[in-house]
Amino acid sequence: MQRGSFSHKNYGYSHHDQKGPSQAIDVHDIFVKKSKTRVILSYVGIFVFLANACYSLLVKEELSTSSFWSIFVGVLFAKCLQYKPVKKESVVIMPTFGVQLETHFWSGRVIHRFVPIGKILRPVLNECVTPVTCYWSLALMLRGEENLLLIFQELQPPVKMLVPVWKALCAATNGKEISSS
Amino acid sequence: MDERRRHRILMVSDFFYPNFGGVENHIYYLSQCLLKLGHKVVVMTHAYGKRSGIRYMTGGLKVYYVPWRPFIMQNTLPTFYLTLPIIRNIIVRERITVVHGHQAFSTLCHEALMHARTMGYKVVFTDHSLYGFADVGSIHMNKVLQFTLADVDQAICVSHTSKENTVLRSGILPEKVFVIPNAVDTAMFTPAPNRLSCDEIVIVVISRLVYRKGADLLVEVIPEVCRLFSNVRFIVGGDGPKRVRLEEMREKYSLQDRVDMLGAVPHAQVRSVLISGHIFLNSSLTEAFCIAILEAASCGLLTVSTRVGGVPEVLPDDMIVLAEPAPGDMVWAIRKAISMLPSIDPHVMHLRMKSLYSWHDVAKRTEIVYDHALQSSEKNLLQHLPRYLKCGTWAGKLFCLVMIVNFLLLHLLELWQPVESIEEVPDMLLVQHQDEEIEHDFSEARKKS
Numbered sequence: 001m002q003r004g005s006f007s008h009k010n011y012g013y014s015h016h017d018q019k020g021p022s023q024a025i026d027v028h029d030i031f032v033k034k035s036k037t038r039v040i041l042s043y044v045g046i047f048v049f050l051a052n053a054c055y056s057l058l059v060k061e062e063l064s065t066s067s068f069w070s071i072f073v074g075v076l077f078a079k080c081l082q083y084k085p086v087k088k089e090s091v092v093i094m095p096t097f098g099v100q101l102e103t104h105f106w107s108g109r110v111i112h113r114f115v116p117i118g119k120i121l122r123p124v125l126n127e128c129v130t131p132v133t134c135y136w137s138l139a140l141m142l143r144g145e146e147n148l149l150l151i152f153q154e155l156q157p158p159v160k161m162l163v164p165v166w167k168a169l170c171a172a173t174n175g176k177e178i179s180s181s
Numbered sequence: 182m183d184e185r186r187r188h189r190i191l192m193v194s195d196f197f198y199p200n201f202g203g204v205e206n207h208i209y210y211l212s213q214c215l216l217k218l219g220h221k222v223v224v225m226t227h228a229y230g231k232r233s234g235i236r237y238m239t240g241g242l243k244v245y246y247v248p249w250r251p252f253i254m255q256n257t258l259p260t261f262y263l264t265l266p267i268i269r270n271i272i273v274r275e276r277i278t279v280v281h282g283h284q285a286f287s288t289l290c291h292e293a294l295m296h297a298r299t300m301g302y303k304v305v306f307t308d309h310s311l312y313g314f315a316d317v318g319s320i321h322m323n324k325v326l327q328f329t330l331a332d333v334d335q336a337i338c339v340s341h342t343s344k345e346n347t348v349l350r351s352g353i354l355p356e357k358v359f360v361i362p363n364a365v366d367t368a369m370f371t372p373a374p375n376r377l378s379c380d381e382i383v384i385v386v387i388s389r390l391v392y393r394k395g396a397d398l399l400v401e402v403i404p405e406v407c408r409l410f411s412n413v414r415f416i417v418g419g420d421g422p423k424r425v426r427l428e429e430m431r432e433k434y435s436l437q438d439r440v441d442m443l444g445a446v447p448h449a450q451v452r453s454v455l456i457s458g459h460i461f462l463n464s465s466l467t468e469a470f471c472i473a474i475l476e477a478a479s480c481g482l483l484t485v486s487t488r489v490g491g492v493p494e495v496l497p498d499d500m501i502v503l504a505e506p507a508p509g510d511m512v513w514a515i516r517k518a519i520s521m522l523p524s525i526d527p528h529v530m531h532l533r534m535k536s537l538y539s540w541h542d543v544a545k546r547t548e549i550v551y552d553h554a555l556q557s558s559e560k561n562l563l564q565h566l567p568r569y570l571k572c573g574t575w576a577g578k579l580f581c582l583v584m585i586v587n588f589l590l591l592h593l594l595e596l597w598q599p600v601e602s603i604e605e606v607p608d609m610l611l612v613q614h615q616d617e618e619i620e621h622d623f624s625e626a627r628k629k630s
Contacts, residue, residue: 009602127234127235127606128234129233129234129235129245129246129247129248129267130248130267131247131248131249131263131267132266132267132270133266133267133270133598134245134267134270134271134274136604158604159604160604
């Protein structure tokens, strides 16, 4: 059952329920919108790299430092223009059981990570500062571990998409605390 | 407080906690008092070691430790334009109205004021130190200051002497400069509960042992005073390159039992060192204000100081004995101070200091400066460019060029990352049910965007 969805620039958010064995399972998805511009740019990047490589190998008689250098630059250019291989990242909240973090790639590969509800101390919204910008991230504080676990490992969604996920995680962890006390 | 008068201030400086010093304490105390008055204050500084990112201090004071490495004397590497993205980001996300820079020696402050001015925000600058005019370092520093103050809305100096010095160095109009002296936390610096006996007189010195703070004068004065007065003892706290000279003086005159060298004294322990003495000795060769004398007076000590810079403006005549920065004159001043000691009551002195100096008063006066800054004209950067041309024949044109390039880079940045894409931060309210309040703020922010 679809509970809500909205989109913002490159990212889209959707929230729906699934029927579980005893309780409803909450699923929050953040997916990358496929943008034609980025696809075209990535093909341009690959084309430039291939043209560069062919020119260096076929037209020039011997491979010199400049041809290696131009191939290297071509590789970098193609790499920069490539869009991220991530299709979507999901958070599946199973109350009283745990939270599953999933990363889906365009190639079809999926990475799962399960965190039992007892291991979660608290979900936190962090403000991160880099030398050029500031952004928000959602992370889990885990019992017995020093490092925070990032919920969205690859994507950097805007804070208005992180807030409903954070609220749902808080409700799930608080509910467990109330039931265990 | 109505929204119209509530300011959202960004304090910028290279010098902040976890460093301890005059500028650092000034920014911290001023921010706390402004928060109490209902304004929003955010501090921006560079990262200190592993202390990087966003931290919250007492009262909800938000501090951005931006991960730029300091390169010399705690200053960020001056990159001119590379700090534009992060400064613009912080100003937009916190919805800042006034940018307040501290200390002429801070490169981050100058860059932040330059970028804030390019973006059209109101800027205020506070100068905390006196500088010379003749040596190469001062000449360059003064040129940089001239550039920053060419287009600042208001400036603040900590004493009238400092105002004169700043106006001469930078060419800013005197009408734009306000004088707001520093203050002292009298709740922290209280006198000893029991009065010390006057059989043995203890003279306390706490300062960095460097040339600027007159450590060489101390080397001359201490043996002379010990020779003239057999019941006088010295306690010297602080560290620095001149410590070796003081240790040598101790050895030469065999004063090990009469001069205690404590080494660097952490700020939290300064009061306990001060209350063990009767007289505080300050031998600085230059000083814009000198908070150390305020701390000593608040603890009930009689002060002996050199008559330099803004020192004569700090304390009333019955709390301080001034001398020229020459050993003979200073010894005479100490003699006079020792004779004045029986008439000094530390608790009365402390109560007087409480009424004379308070950070709340400084915050109220600073608020007036912000109000003046916001009333100044709303011209855009291009109309302000002629002000930079007055800085010099070649320098003026160079400064104009720097600002024009900054303006163009700002517009490029606005294409790359428009203002709408920078998410505004909800104000952190310190209440018991923090989660509900934060959720409320976020949903309000979502509705607005």
